[in-house]
Amino acid sequence: MMAQTIALRVAAVTPLSPTLKAFTFVPAAGGLVPPSGPGAHLRLFLRDGAKLHKNAYSLIANPADRSHLSIIVRRVAASKGGSAFLHEQVGEGDVIEAGLPANLFPVTRTARRHLMVSGGIGVTPFLAYIAAFAAEGTPWQLHHFCRPDEREVFAALLAPYAGGSLHIHCDGTLDGLDAALRRQPLGTHLYTCGPESLMGAVLGQAQALGWPKVRLHSESFGGAVAGGEPFIAVLKRSGIEVAVDAETGLLDAIEAAGVEAPCLCRGGACGQCLIEVADGVPEHRDHFLDAEERASNRFIMTCVSRSRTPRLVLDL
Amino acid sequence: MLISNIKSRPVYERLAIDGAGRRHLVLSDAPRPLGEVIDGTESAGAPLAYWVVAGTSAVDGQPQTGPAGNAAEVETRAFRAAAHLFDRLTHRLGQETVGLRLYAVGEEGFIWEVAKLARAAGLETEECRTAHAGSLRRRVFCVHCKTITEGVTTSLAACAGCGAQLVVRDHFSRSHAAFMGVQADAEAPGDLPPVEELFP
Numbered sequence: 001m002m003a004q005t006i007a008l009r010v011a012a013v014t015p016l017s018p019t020l021k022a023f024t025f026v027p028a029a030g031g032l033v034p035p036s037g038p039g040a041h042l043r044l045f046l047r048d049g050a051k052l053h054k055n056a057y058s059l060i061a062n063p064a065d066r067s068h069l070s071i072i073v074r075r076v077a078a079s080k081g082g083s084a085f086l087h088e089q090v091g092e093g094d095v096i097e098a099g100l101p102a103n104l105f106p107v108t109r110t111a112r113r114h115l116m117v118s119g120g121i122g123v124t125p126f127l128a129y130i131a132a133f134a135a136e137g138t139p140w141q142l143h144h145f146c147r148p149d150e151r152e153v154f155a156a157l158l159a160p161y162a163g164g165s166l167h168i169h170c171d172g173t174l175d176g177l178d179a180a181l182r183r184q185p186l187g188t189h190l191y192t193c194g195p196e197s198l199m200g201a202v203l204g205q206a207q208a209l210g211w212p213k214v215r216l217h218s219e220s221f222g223g224a225v226a227g228g229e230p231f232i233a234v235l236k237r238s239g240i241e242v243a244v245d246a247e248t249g250l251l252d253a254i255e256a257a258g259v260e261a262p263c264l265c266r267g268g269a270c271g272q273c274l275i276e277v278a279d280g281v282p283e284h285r286d287h288f289l290d291a292e293e294r295a296s297n298r299f300i301m302t303c304v305s306r307s308r309t310p311r312l313v314l315d316l
Numbered sequence: 317m318l319i320s321n322i323k324s325r326p327v328y329e330r331l332a333i334d335g336a337g338r339r340h341l342v343l344s345d346a347p348r349p350l351g352e353v354i355d356g357t358e359s360a361g362a363p364l365a366y367w368v369v370a371g372t373s374a375v376d377g378q379p380q381t382g383p384a385g386n387a388a389e390v391e392t393r394a395f396r397a398a399a400h401l402f403d404r405l406t407h408r409l410g411q412e413t414v415g416l417r418l419y420a421v422g423e424e425g426f427i428w429e430v431a432k433l434a435r436a437a438g439l440e441t442e443e444c445r446t447a448h449a450g451s452l453r454r455r456v457f458c459v460h461c462k463t464i465t466e467g468v469t470t471s472l473a474a475c476a477g478c479g480a481q482l483v484v485r486d487h488f489s490r491s492h493a494a495f496m497g498v499q500a501d502a503e504a505p506g507d508l509p510p511v512e513e514l515f516p
Contacts, residue, residue: 112438184414187438210338210362210415212442 005045006034010094011068017153020121021087022060025069028095032066036101038132039125039219041265042069043099048085054266055082058124058193058219059101062131069101072157074121104270105193105219107132112187113139117177117202119194120146123154125219126193130161141165143177145198174201181209191217220267220287228283231307235259235316236278244306251302254316261302261316268304275300280312322486326424328448332356333364337417337443340364343405343430345398345422346371346450350390353421353449357390369401369426370394398426402433409437418444425455425466428493452515455494456484464494471512472500481508484515 008025015021025042027033036042036059046053057071075087090096105125107114114133116126123144133140142161146154148170158166169176181190190211192202199218206216233242233250235257244253251273254261264272268286277300284294286301293299300314333340333356340360344353350366351357357364365379375394382390395401409416418439420430427446434444456465456473463477468484475482475497482497489496501507 182413182415185438186409186412186414186416188414207336210336210417212336212440214440214442215414 004100005097006100008033008069008096008098010090010092010096013090013092016072016157017150019075020072020153021075022070022072023086023090025071025096025098026067033069034100035066036063036069037103038063038107038128039105040101040103040128041105041125042071042101043266044082044086045097045099046082046085046090047097048081048089051081053082053085055086056265056267058105058128060124060127062135063128064132064135072121072124102264104265105191105217107191108189108217111189113185113189114141115180115184115188115190116140116142117190117192117194117198118142118144119198120150122192122194122198122219123157124193126191127157129191130158134161139165141167141180143167143169143180145169145174145194174198174205177202177205178209181206181211189215189217191219193219196220220269228306231309232311233307234279234311234313236313237316249303250300250306254302259316263303266303268301271301273302275302276315278313278315280307280309282306282312283308322488324488324490325486326446326448326488328446330355331419331421331445331447333360333419334417334445335359335361338362338415339412340417340419341408342366343368343401343418343420343422344449345369345420345426347394348421348449350392353447354419363391364389365391365393367393367395367401367405369398369422370396372396398429402429405430405433406437409433409439412437416443419446420444421447421449423450423453424448425493428490431490432493454484454515455492456482456497457489457492457494458482458497460499464492465497468495468497469513469515471514472508473497483509 007028009028010023011026012024013021041056041058043054043056057073059069060072061070073083073086076083107129118126126142144154151168151170155168190206192199203216227247230245233244238259242253242257244250251261251263262272264270268288271288277298281297282300283306285304288301289299331354339362342354347368347370373396375396379391379393418434420427431444431446453467453469456468458475458477460480461478463475465473465476471484473482473484480499481501483500485496487496
């Protein structure tokens with residue numbers, strides 16, 4: 001089954017810094033944009049000549065405002081093509097196909113208070129969070145960590161919500177976070193989004209200070225590399241073998257071979273692409289399987305994981 | 317009709333200190349040695365308090381500090397009655413920060429009242445652990461008139477509100493901290509099963 005898509009027209013492109021651009025979309029057919037919630041993302045299908053990039057970006061506007069959808073894209077030096085394409089080839093008036101907004105990083109509705117920790121462009125889901133919290137009057141606090149040269153860019157993005165709840169840190173350490181983690185009233189939930197190293201450090205520090213896992217939430221923005229050792233994926237049910245080269249991800253290779261495989265986030269988070277492994281040892285790179293499931297080697301998340309063995313037999 | 321495979325009947329395990337906590341508060345609805353109600357106090361590695369319902373007016377309101385098990389210090393505090401403990405607990409939870417672990421041991425009416433206060437204060441289920449001790453008597457919620465009847469030890473009990481003869485079911489409500497009671501002779505008035513002592 002193909003996911004439902006929508007045609008979006010680029011209403012505005014706003015450069016924020018040499019590497020950051022904001023894009024605002026409206027439905028090409030007019031009307032309201034599809035509903036979403038704080039933390040939702042949008043998958044864009046970017047047709048770059050013969051190549052099709054499927055990139056997901058966090059939505060940054062208040063979801064209650066259905067007049068438009070907005071994202072911020074950082075042009076990555078080692079881009080697989082998606083961010084460079086958006087930065088260089090997409091302008092106002094262009095129409096882009098997109099999936100319906102999906103949310104793998106929702107706000108915990110039972111929380112009394114929300115503590116957010118972001119690194120760099122990882123602030124994007126929190127822009128939507130804060131817009132929603134500000135509208136509802138829910139208490140929140142944001143600690144944003146970034147490079148000194150980008151301080152002004154992020155300060156400007158967060159300016160509408162500036163106040164006691166907003167802290168921007170540029171000293172390259174997480175020292176500013178310790179006091180905040182020690183002083184949160186009961187009922188506070190913690191959310192972090194940014195580079196893996198930052199999220200790992202934040203979650204580790206919180207757990208050391210007695211935060212149970214149920215209060216901790218994180219979203220990776222797919223910093224994981226797709227590449228690795230080449231291998232052969234044997235698709236048992238389809239009866240074909242797919243060569244996965246050093247630069248291509250397993251899911252991409254399966255799709256290129258014309259086989260439809262389940263998937264959603266393509267970032268190892270949602271669990272939709274789980275496939276049973278009949279033979280071979282997967283190299284797990286996802287955030288979905290627990291330690292026991294990983295050790296059993298019975299499952300693989302095809303969007304990010306690869307193979308440790310030259311052949312990997314999948315029930316697909 | 318009485319005891320079925322109802323999944324809401326709570327299952328309890330013996331309490332143990334959660335080493336990840338930064339402060340621990342243990343509550344008991346009767347005087348019991350701390351080591352009897354919870355494991356791991358000697359290696360808690362964080363401040364530990366033990367609040368006990370003494371059930372007598374002759375209590376010293378001041379907290380007493382002493383050793384717990386092998387090493388850790390414990391601050392013990394006695395309360396005249398459960399109501400007084402709940403009052404102080406609400407106050408304490410209102411000032412607490414993330415990192416607290418709460419433990420409650422006692423009869424079901426007590427431990428689920430604690431769970432309710434904890435939830436209201438924003439504690440997650442993982443941060444509040446409960447274990448049963450003492451009598452099995454039940455709080456029974458009349459599904460007809462919504463009255464809660466306390467201290468029921470029999471399979472059939474008269475509702476304190478509407479007087480209906482209620483069958484005490486295993487169907488447990490965490491929000492009411494009570495078991496569901498349904499009129500036993502609703503279909504054939506006066507036709508009642510024998511009364512058994514089930515929850516001593």
